[in-house]
Amino acid sequence: MEAGWKTIIEPFKIKSVEPLGFTTRGEREKALRDADYNLFSIPADKVLIDLLTDSGTSAMSAEQWAAIMRGDESYAGARSFYELERTVRDLTGLRYVMPVHQGRAAERVLFSVAGGKGKVVLSNSHFDTTRANVEASGAEAIDLPVPEALDFASPGDFKGDIDLRALEEKLRELGAARVSMIVMTLTNNSLGGQPVSMANLRATAEIAKHYRVPLFLDIARFAENAWFIKRREAGYATRPVREIVREIFSYADGCWMSAKKDAFVNIGGFLALNDEKWMNEARETLILGEGFTTYGGLAGRDLEAMSVGLREVLDEHYLEYRIRSIEYLGDGLRKAGVPIVEPPGGHAVYLDATRLLPHIKPEGYPAQALACELYLTAGVRSVEIGSLMFGRRAGEVFIPARMELVRLAIPRRVYTQSHVDFLIEVVADVAKRAKTIRPLRLVSASPRLAHFTAKLAPEVLA
Ligand code: F0G
Numbered sequence: 001m002e003a004g005w006k007t008i009i010e011p012f013k014i015k016s017v018e019p020l021g022f023t024t025r026g027e028r029e030k031a032l033r034d035a036d037y038n039l040f041s042i043p044a045d046k047v048l049i050d051l052l053t054d055s056g057t058s059a060m061s062a063e064q065w066a067a068i069m070r071g072d073e074s075y076a077g078a079r080s081f082y083e084l085e086r087t088v089r090d091l092t093g094l095r096y097v098m099p100v101h102q103g104r105a106a107e108r109v110l111f112s113v114a115g116g117k118g119k120v121v122l123s124n125s126h127f128d129t130t131r132a133n134v135e136a137s138g139a140e141a142i143d144l145p146v147p148e149a150l151d152f153a154s155p156g157d158f159k160g161d162i163d164l165r166a167l168e169e170k171l172r173e174l175g176a177a178r179v180s181m182i183v184m185t186l187t188n189n190s191l192g193g194q195p196v197s198m199a200n201l202r203a204t205a206e207i208a209k210h211y212r213v214p215l216f217l218d219i220a221r222f223a224e225n226a227w228f229i230k231r232r233e234a235g236y237a238t239r240p241v242r243e244i245v246r247e248i249f250s251y252a253d254g255c256w257m258s259a260k261k262d263a264f265v266n267i268g269g270f271l272a273l274n275d276e277k278w279m280n281e282a283r284e285t286l287i288l289g290e291g292f293t294t295y296g297g298l299a300g301r302d303l304e305a306m307s308v309g310l311r312e313v314l315d316e317h318y319l320e321y322r323i324r325s326i327e328y329l330g331d332g333l334r335k336a337g338v339p340i341v342e343p344p345g346g347h348a349v350y351l352d353a354t355r356l357l358p359h360i361k362p363e364g365y366p367a368q369a370l371a372c373e374l375y376l377t378a379g380v381r382s383v384e385i386g387s388l389m390f391g392r393r394a395g396e397v398f399i400p401a402r403m404e405l406v407r408l409a410i411p412r413r414v415y416t417q418s419h420v421d422f423l424i425e426v427v428a429d430v431a432k433r434a435k436t437i438r439p440l441r442l443v444s445a446s447p448r449l450a451h452f453t454a455k456l457a458p459e460v461l462a
Contacts, residue, residue, distance in 0.1 A: 008324045011317040012413055015062060021045045021379065028376050036455035037372050037440055039381050048379030049419055050411070054347045055220075056102075056260035056267060057411035061312060064264065064305040071301025080303040081294035084270070087307040092249040094272040096279040098286060099306075101297035103220060103258025105290055106271040107133035110216075110256060113281045114180045115139035122170055123183040124162035125149075125190045128389055130183065130218060132448050139180065142170065149191045150402060152341040152352050157232040158197035160188035160225070162204055176211035185218040186225040186248070190385060191403070193221070193345020195228035198236065198247060205251035214253040214275070220261040222248065224346030227319040241314050254278075261347065263309035264412055268302050322346075325420065326410060332424035338431045341405060348409040351427070353386065356434050362387045362400030364439025364459055370430070371406045373437050378426040383407050389451040393442070 023046050035041035044050060072079040085097045100106045107130050115137030126141045134141040144166045149159045162184060171179060184204060187195045208215040226244040230236045236244055254273030259265050273279055283293045290297035323346060330344030339355035353367035360366035367386035374380045390401035438458055445454040
């Protein structure tokens with residue numbers, strides 16, 4: 001359509017709907033107690049607006065549902081696999097394509113091949129499952145975000161970039177032989193859903209080439225990242241997203257995707273790379289735990305829906321709406337005086353609990369306390385990205401995370417503008433009462449990926 005209109009509309013109409021989970025305050029108090037103050041343990045029908053994640057929560061298109069009927073369920077060599085292989089090769093230019101049931105399966109398979117004791121992985125920031133899979137292989141995961149990524153109040157176009165100087169220093173210090181790969185997460189989910197610039201990616205690729213270290217991309221949200229490049233980076237404004245995406249992949253030796261994000265599917269993912277030896281080893285591991293190499297733990301219909309989603313996400317009307325809708329939420333919260341990670345990310349707005357709840361120390365899990373209050377107030381479910389997710393607990397010693405954030409992740413094509421207006425009202429109300437929010441105490445947690453199963457309780461004040 002011609003440009004120039006102020007209002008950017010949802011570029012779809014709705015064909016199928018489901019009711020929201022309305023509850024009373026009393027029901028929410030009980031649900032939260034029963035869940036031990038862990039929002040992962042709340043039954044979804046007790047949630048009004050579910051912003052726990054944008055992963056696997058998209059509304060699929062009519063084309064995707066139609067593709068589901070075309071799925072070929074053959075055990076080996078299904079037509080649906082070849083269709084996915086073609087789509088991924090087309091998109092990425094990478095040679096070998098392996099479907100997996102979701103992103104972390106690709107990570108487990110990849111790092112069982114490329115990780116191992118003594119190895120190191122360097123990244124702009126590892127997502128939590130990426131870090132856990134690197135570490136489970138015996139390797140070390142090191143994050144090298146640009147310093148401004150941790151200054152949440154400051155604006156910045158590409159706060160997802162990797163610190164190039166720190167990257168070179170690490171490569172020299174460790175010796176390139178120890179570094180099994182550099183991973184760029186597009187967009188940088190752990191630090192605000194911030195994009196990586198093409199210039200930073202290009203420079204990273206040059207460094208990777210110089211030191212002969214493979215460069216891999218974690219592309220859960222590659223299309224959102226490409227849209228930011230189009231909008232913010234000099235020289236890209238008139239380039240079609242498809243071309244921008246092609247340039248992004250021209251720098252990669254491999255990638256993996258949780259297709260549950262930018263490919264709009266409810267389950268699915270893939271690993272794609274050029275190194276034949278790595279792929280052969282990866283296939284052996286895949287068969288051991290996931291399934292045969294042409295379905296990787298998915299049904300044929302899932303592969304079909306993924307192929308369609310990978311093409312749909314490049315639609316610029318969709319991407320414009322998507323990024324604008326997140327900005328709209330950010331604008332509303334900012335106007336209400338709520339401290340957020342600036343600027344709003346591609347898939348979520350992150351509330352900064354450090355600034356909103358200065359009276360709660362990291363030991364009191366301020367971001368988790370805020371997330372619980374949002375749920376109690378109006379049944380809004382979000383996720384903590386703070387010391388519950390990334391803090392370390394070694395015996396009596398507590399090492400806090402570098403941030404205390406609450407992520408409001410927006411599922412794709414699911415909620416409308418009135419939901420977002422309501423959300424702004426709820427968060428503003430909670431922010432006004434921030435001083436009254438009480439700390440939480442950790443009752444129990446497993447050593448790895450603790451936030452999924454941790455139990456907490458309100459701190460009893462002396
Ligand atoms: N990489 C990134 C950047 C992610 O955001 C995720 C998942 C994964 C890998 C793992 O993929 O869930 O399909 O196994 N992120 C979800 C989230 C869970 O809520 O941000 P998965």
